[in-house]
Amino acid sequence: MAENYDVVIIGAGSVGVPIAYYLAQEKMKVLVIDRHPSPGQGQNKSAIGGVRATHSDPAKILLCEESIHIFSAWQEETGDAVGWKQGGYCFPVYREEEERTLQEILPFQKKYGLHTGWVRPEEIREIVPGINIEGLRGGIYSPEDGQVSPVLFMNSLYEAAKREGCSFRFSETVTGIRVEHDRISKVSTDKASYNTPVVVNAAGAYAKEVGTYTGLRVAVDPESHEAGISSPVEHFLSPMVVDMRPGTNGKTSNFYFTQVAEGPVIFCYTPAPPIKGTNRDSSSEFLPILADRLISLLPRCKNLLIRRTWRGLYPMTPDGYPICGKVNEIAGMYLAAGMCGQGFMIGPGLGKNMAALIVHGAPLIPGDVFDTIGYYRNFEGPDKEALT
Amino acid sequence: MARIEEHPILDIPKKRKVRFTFEGRPMEGLEGEMVSSALIANGEDTFGSHQKDGAPQGMYCSNGQCSQCLVIADGFPVKGCMTPVREGMDVRGCKGKPKLPEEAIVQRGNAVETIETECLIIGGGPAGLSAALELGKQGVETVLIDDKYRLGGKLTLQTHVFFGSTDACYAGSRGIDIAERLTTEVSTYDAIDIRLATSAVGVFPDGKVGIVTDGTYYFIKPEILLVASGAREKALAFPGCDLPGVYGAGAFQTLVNRDLVKASERLFVCGGGNVGLITAYHALQAGIQVTGLAEALSVCGGYKVHADKIISAGIPVYTSHTILTAYGKERVEGLSIAEVDASFTPVKGTEKRFSVDTILIAVGLTPIDELYRQARTYGFEVFAAGDAEEISEASAAMFSGRIAGKNIVRRLTGAKLFAEMAPAEKLPEEAGEKELMEALRSKPGAINDVEQTVLPGKVYPVIRCKQEIPCDPCAAICPKGAITLDGDPLLGIPRFTGKECSNCGRCVLICPGLAISLVDERFDPDQREALITLPFEYTGNMLQPGREVVTLASDGTTTGKGIIEGVRSGGKAKRLLVSVRVPFEERLTAAGIRMQDPESAGMQFAVEDNDETIICRCERITKGEIVAMIRKGCRDLNQIKAALRTGMGACGGKTCEELILRLFAAEGVDPKSVTPFVKRPPLTEVPLKLFAGVE
Numbered sequence A: 001m002a003e004n005y006d007v008v009i010i011g012a013g014s015v016g017v018p019i020a021y022y023l024a025q026e027k028m029k030v031l032v033i034d035r036h037p038s039p040g041q042g043q044n045k046s047a048i049g050g051v052r053a054t055h056s057d058p059a060k061i062l063l064c065e066e067s068i069h070i071f072s073a074w075q076e077e078t079g080d081a082v083g084w085k086q087g088g089y090c091f092p093v094y095r096e097e098e099e100r101t102l103q104e105i106l107p108f109q110k111k112y113g114l115h116t117g118w119v120r121p122e123e124i125r126e127i128v129p130g131i132n133i134e135g136l137r138g139g140i141y142s143p144e145d146g147q148v149s150p151v152l153f154m155n156s157l158y159e160a161a162k163r164e165g166c167s168f169r170f171s172e173t174v175t176g177i178r179v180e181h182d183r184i185s186k187v188s189t190d191k192a193s194y195n196t197p198v199v200v201n202a203a204g205a206y207a208k209e210v211g212t213y214t215g216l217r218v219a220v221d222p223e224s225h226e227a228g229i230s231s232p233v234e235h236f237l238s239p240m241v242v243d244m245r246p247g248t249n250g251k252t253s254n255f256y257f258t259q260v261a262e263g264p265v266i267f268c269y270t271p272a273p274p275i276k277g278t279n280r281d282s283s284s285e286f287l288p289i290l291a292d293r294l295i296s297l298l299p300r301c302k303n304l305l306i307r308r309t310w311r312g313l314y315p316m317t318p319d320g321y322p323i324c325g326k327v328n329e330i331a332g333m334y335l336a337a338g339m340c341g342q343g344f345m346i347g348p349g350l351g352k353n354m355a356a357l358i359v360h361g362a363p364l365i366p367g368d369v370f371d372t373i374g375y376y377r378n379f380e381g382p383d384k385e386a387l388t
Numbered sequence B: 001m002a003r004i005e006e007h008p009i010l011d012i013p014k015k016r017k018v019r020f021t022f023e024g025r026p027m028e029g030l031e032g033e034m035v036s037s038a039l040i041a042n043g044e045d046t047f048g049s050h051q052k053d054g055a056p057q058g059m060y061c062s063n064g065q066c067s068q069c070l071v072i073a074d075g076f077p078v079k080g081c082m083t084p085v086r087e088g089m090d091v092r093g094c095k096g097k098p099k100l101p102e103e104a105i106v107q108r109g110n111a112v113e114t115i116e117t118e119c120l121i122i123g124g125g126p127a128g129l130s131a132a133l134e135l136g137k138q139g140v141e142t143v144l145i146d147d148k149y150r151l152g153g154k155l156t157l158q159t160h161v162f163f164g165s166t167d168a169c170y171a172g173s174r175g176i177d178i179a180e181r182l183t184t185e186v187s188t189y190d191a192i193d194i195r196l197a198t199s200a201v202g203v204f205p206d207g208k209v210g211i212v213t214d215g216t217y218y219f220i221k222p223e224i225l226l227v228a229s230g231a232r233e234k235a236l237a238f239p240g241c242d243l244p245g246v247y248g249a250g251a252f253q254t255l256v257n258r259d260l261v262k263a264s265e266r267l268f269v270c271g272g273g274n275v276g277l278i279t280a281y282h283a284l285q286a287g288i289q290v291t292g293l294a295e296a297l298s299v300c301g302g303y304k305v306h307a308d309k310i311i312s313a314g315i316p317v318y319t320s321h322t323i324l325t326a327y328g329k330e331r332v333e334g335l336s337i338a339e340v341d342a343s344f345t346p347v348k349g350t351e352k353r354f355s356v357d358t359i360l361i362a363v364g365l366t367p368i369d370e371l372y373r374q375a376r377t378y379g380f381e382v383f384a385a386g387d388a389e390e391i392s393e394a395s396a397a398m399f400s401g402r403i404a405g406k407n408i409v410r411r412l413t414g415a416k417l418f419a420e421m422a423p424a425e426k427l428p429e430e431a432g433e434k435e436l437m438e439a440l441r442s443k444p445g446a447i448n449d450v451e452q453t454v455l456p457g458k459v460y461p462v463i464r465c466k467q468e469i470p471c472d473p474c475a476a477i478c479p480k481g482a483i484t485l486d487g488d489p490l491l492g493i494p495r496f497t498g499k500e501c502s503n504c505g506r507c508v509l510i511c512p513g514l515a516i517s518l519v520d521e522r523f524d525p526d527q528r529e530a531l532i533t534l535p536f537e538y539t540g541n542m543l544q545p546g547r548e549v550v551t552l553a554s555d556g557t558t559t560g561k562g563i564i565e566g567v568r569s570g571g572k573a574k575r576l577l578v579s580v581r582v583p584f585e586e587r588l589t590a591a592g593i594r595m596q597d598p599e600s601a602g603m604q605f606a607v608e609d610n611d612e613t614i615i616c617r618c619e620r621i622t623k624g625e626i627v628a629m630i631r632k633g634c635r636d637l638n639q640i641k642a643a644l645r646t647g648m649g650a651c652g653g654k655t656c657e658e659l660i661l662r663l664f665a666a667e668g669v670d671p672k673s674v675t676p677f678v679k680r681p682p683l684t685e686v687p688l689k690l691f692a693g694v695e
Helices: A016-025 A058-078 A096-111 A121-127 A150-163 A204-212 A286-297 A299-303 A343-360 A367-371 B035-041 B126-137 B153-157 B175-187 B249-258 B274-285 B304-311 B370-377 B394-412 B433-440 B473-477 B506-510 B623-631 B637-644 B656-666 B688-692
Strands: A007-010 A030-033 A089-093 A117-119 A138-142 A167-169 A174-180 A183-189 A193-195 A199-201 A221-230 A240-243 A252-259 A265-271 A305-316 A323-326 A333-337 B017-022 B025-030 B046-049 B056-058 B070-073 B076-079 B090-093 B114-122 B142-145 B192-195 B198-203 B209-213 B216-227 B231-233 B246-248 B266-270 B289-295 B317-319 B321-327 B334-339 B352-355 B358-361 B365-367 B382-384 B459-463 B483-486 B493-496 B516-520 B529-536 B548-552 B558-568 B576-583 B614-616
Touching: A007 A016, A016 A030, A016 A150, A016 A343, A058 A150, A058 A343, A058 A367, A089 A096, A089 A121, A096 A117, A096 A138, A117 A121, A121 A138, A150 A167, A150 A343, A150 B637, A199 A204, A204 A305, A204 A333, A221 A286, A240 A286, A252 A286, A265 A286, A286 A299, A286 A305, A286 B688, A299 B688, A305 B688, A323 A343, A323 A367, A333 A343, B017 B035, B025 B035, B035 B070, B035 B249, B046 B070, B046 B090, B114 B126, B114 B394, B126 B142, B126 B153, B126 B175, B126 B192, B126 B394, B142 B198, B142 B216, B153 B175, B153 B249, B175 B192, B175 B394, B198 B370, B216 B370, B216 B394, B216 B688, B231 B249, B246 B249, B249 B274, B249 B358, B266 B274, B274 B289, B274 B304, B274 B358, B289 B321, B289 B352, B304 B317, B370 B382, B382 B394, B394 B433, B459 B493, B459 B506, B473 B483, B473 B506, B506 B516, B506 B529, B529 B558, B548 B576, B614 B623, B614 B656, B623 B637, B623 B656, B637 B656
Parallel strands: A007 A030, A007 A199, A030 A167, A089 A240, A199 A333, B017 B090, B114 B142, B114 B216, B142 B192, B216 B382, B246 B358, B266 B289, B266 B358, B289 B317
Antiparallel strands: A089 A138, A117 A138, A174 A183, A183 A193, A221 A265, A221 A305, A240 A252, A252 A265, A323 A333, B017 B025, B046 B056, B070 B076, B070 B090, B198 B209, B209 B216, B231 B365, B321 B334, B334 B352, B459 B516, B483 B493, B516 B529, B529 B576, B548 B558, B558 B576
């Protein structure tokens, strides 16, 4: 006999687990299925944990504001330390191009109530002590953004979801979704089948594959980014620093790093051109390129001891925005996919909204804003994500 | 200053003194000595305190694998065991998180260089050196790297005489001398590019190996990679296991035999395999009191002759015993052990307590094979040899290195590998290599009581080697051909045929187990006394003729008293032949001279294993925290890592992975059903500036 659930979520990661948690709070009977042996073993553990509302579109601004609210209150609510650090985000600017991009989105962020503002070079030197000041034009700083440990938050959220009654099946891969009379009826895996009227595709890098089980074209194609972490040092750096310039070696675009609550410096860059596919091997070029960028921006970092590197997947969409919400043609089919590397910061806010959408038929943020990251938008439109 | 001033085997080299300070206090080290050894030689065992809970931190692996000996040297955090002390160095304990030095100057460095070569050998120990010899002979362009400052690997710590095959792997020679020979020979080949103090920190999918040497990072891209990186010591978890003064037997050998630091006054050894037994012997040779050795099994797993050697010198061996607790505040002050039942559970009321300053852990080795496994997944042409391939004796490592070297030559020339060849294709000397390899790697076999041949009124050897082990030097060296191995030519048990004995003493001098003595019945025709000749490898101060000594049997029981009659030098063997006059009836049983006075253990209440035992020493995660996750259903080490940080520390799970799997087993979970840690580069921590090529 197949077990019955109100909702089956495919993917126990940064997106699936918060949706499960908020659904369970609404008294839904929830099952989460993941191909990995434990929660967060897809991309959650690869995330460097930056959390910002400083985005260039309303949906992500509103969802991430909610996430920041959740992260910052989490320890008080659950008693679990998750390494939340409200050190802000700082985008130092050295070139006219980046200045123009950032100045253009500032009014928009102010409109949504963010305290993000332009800061002068002297202020940047206060915010990022020791930063290379040669050619520094200023930058933007958003004091309310922060950083949190993806793995600690995931573990705490997973335990909380279980306490709320969620069921989890690990090392189990979904092999099919049955649709009867245009309604979801069953999810099959390599081990069992589950009856359910609702399925959420939160399969991260595998969302496209899961989409095909109901004949949907979910335009998510993973790209990979490498990241690394140093051994801990005494506190010296508060914000997440984002350098938007292309690297001088021609192999990178954005580059970002911060010091996490326990003391290590964590860092990552965006490869240019993008590296498509699901390969997660560590490359020989990552640390040399990273070291050059980090040391030339913040020379003091040269004495960090590099402890570990890894490679994670960014489930990318054609326009750089997530694909979330309801699928009209199949009753009970929902998408929470294509986070483009921001699943961890969007996850909690999105989870709350998805739960509201599934249970009450409408998200918490305005419906028209939520639709801008919906399945039916024009992916080929002019609005590409500016702050990736 | 706790330095070894006199040693029966090792020469004490004259080294230039180096002045440095620790916490501002002036200290003296020796040129080329590692900071951790220099600190211990100056009586400093506690180097710093842990950032999480302030727990005292000191030397642990002495092999660059962990990070517990972290110190701040001239402002920079470094591993004490891998950093040579320099004149004027300002060494500070690492208390909590180190401060990142400020730096104002923006530097742009050089691109990372890539060197191409036919073969790269990682590890210049017995296996790597033996492989390099084969490659050197054939002129194969080879880079040989080793993370230490001299070649030889663990051979440089092995002051004892080797077992094994005289022909195939220098049995009958000391490890340190073999290291010297191999190093000298390898250095004669122009094709071998030797790079010391050089570590491989990662292999990459593009065929490159990341290399770190003093201040530089570069790549080596070999056609063929040989991983001969040896082994690391397994850990043991018990309350107090994280105190400074608890460390591996190999770490101890490094301190004592490489750096000639008298690291302890009184120690206790946990583990009766060959490593534990030999280390106890090395300690005694260095003038350190060995309070005892505990082995959980009912017999020691190492060679019986190794056990007999230390037992007959007066070291108590507690079989069917386990360590319960280490005591101490800032460092080890003592330990308690207890008897275990058939299921290895400590038996109440059998606790024994000893005061010691050091506890050595010798509970086995794990291959350092991360790079080998990773290289295989990336499609490298890669071989492994020595302990990195399979844990065994150094004699087997040399032989496996030789086979790997020959195989690499075959691969480069397009010939078949040994494993691919039909028996008929092999040359005669190659045909038996597999069998010899198996014999060298064989575990100690059955004990057979071979009857002792006595030649009344004459001289004859007494052979106390009664276990099948791969060893043949006694039979090979007897000039009269009077010693034979019954059965297998390598594994057989040696027997004196009774033919004749010329009293030359060569068998006594060469036996790696020190298991042969000579009996001279001519000494007293009335058979009240006999003269026995015993091998002796301690400092000779006590051996004045006429002095009374206590003789012990192989099982440690006192046979009686004897009088020293004379001492013969063993010359290059660095072993003395001591003639002792003993009562006639004790001539066959007296196996050794008691080297330390017996001690009785205190019987005291002992702390039982508890949830506070530290399992992950880098991040100080306790047994209780991990067991709680296992009981909640966790079956993925990466989930434990994510939730608790086990494996996120400097060592990357090298120390705690096995300990955690043992906790799973104790909870009734098959460790094979548990997902292992995902391993990620770099293998050890590397300063960021090296990747950027800046100063």
